[in-house]
Amino acid sequence: MTDNSSPIPLSKPYFPKELRRTIAADIDAILASGRLMNGPWAKRFEDAFAALTKREHAVSVNTCTTALQIALSYAGVSNKEVLVPAGSFVTDVSAVKFAGGRPVLVDMNPQTLALDLDSLESKLTSDTRAIIWVHLVGMIASDYRAILEFADRHDLFLIEDAAHAHGAEIDGLPAGSFGNASAFSFYPTKILTSGTGGMLTTDDPELARFAREMRVFGKDEGTGEIVHYGNDWFLDEIRACVGAHHMSVLGEQVTHRRALAEAYAAGLANQPGLRLLPIPTGCAPSWYQYPIFLMDDIDRAALITALKDKHGIEAKGIYKPTHEEQIFKELDDGTLKVTEDVLHRSLCLPMHANLSPAEIDGICRALVSELRRQVG
Ligand SMILES: Cc1ncc(COP(=O)(O)O)c(C=O)c1O
Known part of the structure; x- marks a missing residue:
């Protein structure tokens, strides 16, 4: 391996030829149908994701960062503190800022690469409202029960950032099934990609509805009135089709x-x-x-x-x-x-x-x- 003309990359999306052909045919059908949002592909992707994570609800959005921001807004972190790992991707912190909260960085357990429990305890104040817990490199912390128990004991809204953890498990429990809400990324380097995109999973029907409303400008599902400060955050049918197909591998x-x-x-x-x-x-x-x-x-x-x-x-x-x-x-x-x-x-x-x-x-x-x- 001395030829450096085409280096071995750190990551490369996995799309076998047969899968690429199927996706291309389905994208052609989507374009022909004229339905580019809120269609069958988003539903198919979401249903598959709810099944994968054993959650009641999965809501597709444009990025993982958006899923985090929506969960944080729902948790009411505005002017409150959110405990975030110092060893993670920067948008865990940015999402807290976008939701109006104050990020407080927590140190790492070197064995699990996740939140250190002593550091968590030491950063807790009466202003703490939520925690973001990240499965760095795709490994769920072996002391996960203690993290869940900490959030429960202090009545904190627990958000699992599973951007690295599609398909990861601990004791048979899948990533995306823990806490109040979980967020996944489908960024091009991720194990599962839709080009780019994100997914929020939860068992809370109110949060699922809030997320569906936030991703379409904050529009109430029933009345059609604008009831939240939302945005254009939905996952279009083309990317949902790529993501749904990518789940098959x-x-x-x-x-x-x-x-x-x-x-x-x-x-x-x-x-x-x-x-x-x-x-x-x-x-x-x-x-x-x-x-x-x-x-x-x-x-x-x-x-x-x-x-x-x-x-x-x-x-x-x-x-x-x-x-x-x-x-x-x-x-x-x-x-x-x-x-x-x-x-x-x-x-x-x-x-x-x-x-x-x-x-x-x-x-x-x-x-x-x-x-x-x-x-x-
Ligand atoms: C741990 C973690 N969280 C969040 C994100 C943000 O994902 P997205 O680009 O889908 O917003 C990433 C992206 O690399 C990540 O690695």
């Missing part, structure tokens, strides 16, 4: 990703310079990303460059800690040290269903050779 993709994760774990076990993520019994990640964690003596930037330039392999950190982003620096209260340590050490390797275990072996060999070079 979700199981296949997740199974394949799990096999690739096993190949990585086998190829990287006991190698110098890195630590692997422990996967507790009962936890079945979706493996949106495959992260490893580098030891102190490894220069991550140099490693990323060497992998790309010498081996044609893309790699990157999970995310920058949110409080290190220019616009969110004021959210740094000096307590987010584990998040900083874990994310600065993190390195995501290529993970998508177009890869084969043999390619993973090649990536492992290239990585190990570069790590050995650095540790001497």
Whole structure:
């Protein structure tokens, strides 16, 4: 793997030829029908998603960030505090701001990559109204019961951000089934994509109705009057068609990703310079990303460059800690040290269903050779 003319990408949407043909034919029929919104494809996608997440309701929207914002508005976070992981994608924080709330960053549990319970307790105030809980890289935290119990005990509205976790499970319970509301992303890098898009799942019929009204300008479903400050946030029929069809290969993709994760774990076990993520019994990640964690003596930037330039392999950190982003620096209260340590050490390797275990072996060999070079 020394040819870097077409590097192995970190992610690539999985659309086998037969599926592409079916989608193209159905999009042609949608365009011919003239019905581009609130049609059978959105319904089909939503029904499939409610079944996947074992929820009463699924409401399709234009992005995951919108689903988060709608859930936060419904929870009444305006002028209230919302506990958000410092180690996640920036729009978990932006969505709180859009809904008029005050984001408070919570530190990370390095074993689960999710909310640290001590940090959660320490950030709780009488103004706290909600929590956003993220399944980073597609792994549901093994201490999920304690997170659910914390939200329950303090009467907090719990929103699950399952943007990385299509098809992930813990103890047989699917991502998207926890808390008051869950949000999924169908952004192009995601395991399941509709081009782009989002889904809100919930068992609360009032929230489902609020979401359906918010996505069409805030229009009351019964009277047609504008009753909320809504927006043009629905998922059109073309993207809903792509997403509904993509669900047919979700199981296949997740199974394949799990096999690739096993190949990585086998190829990287006991190698110098890195630590692997422990996967507790009962936890079945979706493996949106495959992260490893580098030891102190490894220069991550140099490693990323060497992998790309010498081996044609893309790699990157999970995310920058949110409080290190220019616009969110004021959210740094000096307590987010584990998040900083874990994310600065993190390195995501290529993970998508177009890869084969043999390619993973090649990536492992290239990585190990570069790590050995650095540790001497
Ligand atoms: C954890 C997480 N939450 C939310 C989002 C936002 O998703 P969308 O682009 O669909 O709004 C992303 C997107 O990458 C994400 O990774």
